[in-house]
Amino acid sequence: MLRSHDDQVKELLGRMTAEEKLGQLQQLTWTGDTGPGGGQTAEIEAAARAGRLGSVLNLNGAKWTNDLQRLAVEESRLGIPILFGLDVVHGFWTTFPIPLAQAAAFDPAVAAADAEVSAAEARSQGVHWTFSPMMDVTHEPRWGRIAESSGEDPYLSAVVAVAKVRGYQGPADGSGLASKDRIASCAKHFVAYGGAEGGRDYNTVDVSEQRLRNHYLPPFKAAIDAGAATVMAAFNTVAGVPAHANAHTMTTILKQEWDFDGFVVSDYTGVAELVAHGFAEDGAEAAALALTHGLDMEMVSTHLADHGAELLAAGRIGMDRLEDAVARVLRLKFALGLFTNPYTDESAEITGPTAATRAAARAAAARSMVLLKNDDAVLPLAPSATSIAVVGPFADCADQHGTWAGPGRLRFETVSVLDAVREAAPGADVRHSGADPAMAAAAARAADVTVVVVGEHSGLSGEAAARSDIDLPDGQHRLIEAVAATGKPFVVVLVNGRPLTIGGWLHAAPAVLEAWHAGIEAGHAIADVLFGAVNPGGKLPVSFPRSVGQIPLYYNHESTGRPYDPVERYVSKYLDLPGGPQFTFGYGLSYTTFATGEPQLSREEIAVDALARGESVELTVTVSNTGERIGDEVVQLYVHDVAASVTQPVRRLRGFERVTLGPGEERAVRFRLGAEDLGFWTNDPSGTYVVERGRIDLYVGTDSSASARCELRLT
Numbered sequence: 001m002l003r004s005h006d007d008q009v010k011e012l013l014g015r016m017t018a019e020e021k022l023g024q025l026q027q028l029t030w031t032g033d034t035g036p037g038g039g040q041t042a043e044i045e046a047a048a049r050a051g052r053l054g055s056v057l058n059l060n061g062a063k064w065t066n067d068l069q070r071l072a073v074e075e076s077r078l079g080i081p082i083l084f085g086l087d088v089v090h091g092f093w094t095t096f097p098i099p100l101a102q103a104a105a106f107d108p109a110v111a112a113a114d115a116e117v118s119a120a121e122a123r124s125q126g127v128h129w130t131f132s133p134m135m136d137v138t139h140e141p142r143w144g145r146i147a148e149s150s151g152e153d154p155y156l157s158a159v160v161a162v163a164k165v166r167g168y169q170g171p172a173d174g175s176g177l178a179s180k181d182r183i184a185s186c187a188k189h190f191v192a193y194g195g196a197e198g199g200r201d202y203n204t205v206d207v208s209e210q211r212l213r214n215h216y217l218p219p220f221k222a223a224i225d226a227g228a229a230t231v232m233a234a235f236n237t238v239a240g241v242p243a244h245a246n247a248h249t250m251t252t253i254l255k256q257e258w259d260f261d262g263f264v265v266s267d268y269t270g271v272a273e274l275v276a277h278g279f280a281e282d283g284a285e286a287a288a289l290a291l292t293h294g295l296d297m298e299m300v301s302t303h304l305a306d307h308g309a310e311l312l313a314a315g316r317i318g319m320d321r322l323e324d325a326v327a328r329v330l331r332l333k334f335a336l337g338l339f340t341n342p343y344t345d346e347s348a349e350i351t352g353p354t355a356a357t358r359a360a361a362r363a364a365a366a367r368s369m370v371l372l373k374n375d376d377a378v379l380p381l382a383p384s385a386t387s388i389a390v391v392g393p394f395a396d397c398a399d400q401h402g403t404w405a406g407p408g409r410l411r412f413e414t415v416s417v418l419d420a421v422r423e424a425a426p427g428a429d430v431r432h433s434g435a436d437p438a439m440a441a442a443a444a445r446a447a448d449v450t451v452v453v454v455g456e457h458s459g460l461s462g463e464a465a466a467r468s469d470i471d472l473p474d475g476q477h478r479l480i481e482a483v484a485a486t487g488k489p490f491v492v493v494l495v496n497g498r499p500l501t502i503g504g505w506l507h508a509a510p511a512v513l514e515a516w517h518a519g520i521e522a523g524h525a526i527a528d529v530l531f532g533a534v535n536p537g538g539k540l541p542v543s544f545p546r547s548v549g550q551i552p553l554y555y556n557h558e559s560t561g562r563p564y565d566p567v568e569r570y571v572s573k574y575l576d577l578p579g580g581p582q583f584t585f586g587y588g589l590s591y592t593t594f595a596t597g598e599p600q601l602s603r604e605e606i607a608v609d610a611l612a613r614g615e616s617v618e619l620t621v622t623v624s625n626t627g628e629r630i631g632d633e634v635v636q637l638y639v640h641d642v643a644a645s646v647t648q649p650v651r652r653l654r655g656f657e658r659v660t661l662g663p664g665e666e667r668a669v670r671f672r673l674g675a676e677d678l679g680f681w682t683n684d685p686s687g688t689y690v691v692e693r694g695r696i697d698l699y700v701g702t703d704s705s706a707s708a709r710c711e712l713r714l715t
């Protein structure tokens with residue numbers, strides 16, 4: 001617990017002036033978009049000397065951070081060190097696949113590997129704190145920030161978030177934070193940002209209490225339990241109240257119900273934006289509302305620092321709340337060891353990826369890929385192929401870093417698919433052609449097999465990158481059609497940051513591999529999968545819609561009174577589309593085949609009182625590899641409460657395990673179900689979780705449409 005530093009914090013607080021306290025709540029940006037010369041640099045240096053600067057974002061490099069730290073530590077009155085923060089979202093030097101891809105691995109070890117490598121690289125560069133993990137559950141593929149998320153499922157998002165927090169920070173009690181290879185994490189964006197209406201970034205979110213608690217909050221709760229040191233407020237409103245001044249979410253739920261002892265940082269100018277939201281009349285009111293309702297640190301805008309003294313004098317903010325906010329910031333600085341060790345060893349900087357970190361990024365990327373289609377076993381490619389064409393706008397692309405890659409993007413190119421295919425098939429004649437359909441078709445005609453690499457540029461996903469149309473951009477489908485018209489075998493490799501609508505050309509492509517924005521080793525990892533060195537085992541963490549008109553479309557939707565039926569008219573459906581998505585949540589193929597058996601329960605009924613006492617039920621299912629290659633399957637368990645006082649999702653994921661099986665091998669996979677899996681939060685704003693009597697249907701299989709079912713009765 002960060003509270004173990006409270007004695008030191010109290011002693012220091014006792015010596016601080018009101019200005020110094022307000023200063024600890026200010027974060028300024030070194031670089032960025034606030035003007036030529038980069039960020040708030042002059043302001044930063046003055047504030048550091050004056051002891052009125054809690055944190056700086058966007059500065060890295062041991063020497064750079066040390067130089068600035070020296071101003072705070074050696075020239076300010078109390079010598080309180082600065083906390084340096086940066087968005088290290090999927091890698092610092094060594095870019096790992098985008099977070100959406102990492103979720104597709106259905107393997108928390110992938111997220112953990114990214115976090116551990118990122119933490120060591122960043123800390124060696126003077127960065128103490130990352131604004132990651134992002135854990136916004138979302139139903140919105142139009143929203144560019146889906147690339148930063150773990151997709152549409154709260155349970156999967158929570159599992160990934162926990163792995164990341166542990167990887168960045170170490171143990172939940174914060175005891176690892178002072179290590180030279182750890183950094184503090186930031187659970188963001190609090191909360192419900194993924195619900196942005198229409199998928200437009202920063203947009204309104206109107207959400208019921210039960211949706212908030214069942215859908216958006218679980219990853220945050222899991223991250224806080226794993227020790228996440230900080231939380232970032234979200235840009236959106238939550239049921240009419242901006243998240244930056246939302247007492248219900250920041251104070252009642254986060255700090256009171258969950259007993260969170262870290263601090264809440266605003267998002268970039270998020271406090272100032274309370275005025276644009278129409279929630280505060282001016283900057284002073286914005287500062288007062290934000291602080292009073294639970295925000296602790298202001299990023300980039302300076303309303304709290306500018307107006308804090310006058311707000312205190314007028315009684316519009318209280319000294320207790322101010323000191324609580326400062327104590328939260330100071331606790332983390334103590335936990336990070338900054339008071340004893342404010343500087344970073346300039347001789348020990350990590351200056352780039354190593355062979356080991358590249359290997360980790362390559363393995364993570366290959367584990368994240370999802371095989372969407374593989375007719376006639378076009379894949380894996382035979383290494384003996386004598387001629388291969390690698391075509392498309394992303395075939396020879398050296399920027400597969402993806403949105404929110406760290407400083408590594410500026411210094412290191414990603415491995416292109418073309419280079420990696422040449423390496424993997426040294427005996428083959430490998431030809432390249434770019435985006436032109438006629439030239440691609442000519443290359444395909446001359447080759448045994450063609451790899452068509454299409455997708456989205458990184459800038460089309462991430463922040464402020466919503467799209468109203470999520471087809472392949474720039475008419476890239478024409479390239480696929482031209483290659484298909486040759487009649488020669490080919491494979492489509494998708495490199496993208498969101499689900500795409502691919503139904504227009506899917507029928508024409510014999511094989512499709514979803515590779516995402518796969519990071520620094522993208523090409524190698526794609527070649528590993530194409531040639532079968534890695535058998536793909538990733539699964540979709542989000543539904544792929546057939547059409548934009550279906551959005552929002554998600555597997556864990558609630559029941560309706562008139563569920564979809566292909567024949568009936570007066571049911572919930574579109575007249576012009578089949579029901580359901582193109583590809584459902586949890587879907588993904590392999591080069592081998594698997595069979596799962598019937599689920600077996602350790603008991604067929606259990607009393608809700610027994611569940612409340614911590615008893616649980618075990619479900620066992622066997623999975624076997626029925627094909628001829630070693631491969632991975634993700635066994636998935638879904639729960640459905642058949643009749644409940646709050647209508648429940650038709651299915652929701654409550655367990656998964658990625659297993660590797662050799663040909664003919666069989667394994668029993670066990671899941672434990674307790675109260676936390678079988679109940680739900682009601683609409684009570686003060687937070688009521690119930691497990692109700694009645695029938696629970698349990699589904700087990702290899703995607704969210706699994707049909708193997710058993711029943712559990714809660715008595």
Ligand code: NOJ
Pocket residue numbers: 087131188267268463
């Ligand atoms: C705005 C983004 O919303 C947030 O995720 C990020 O951490 C901050 N900018 C800082 O760069």
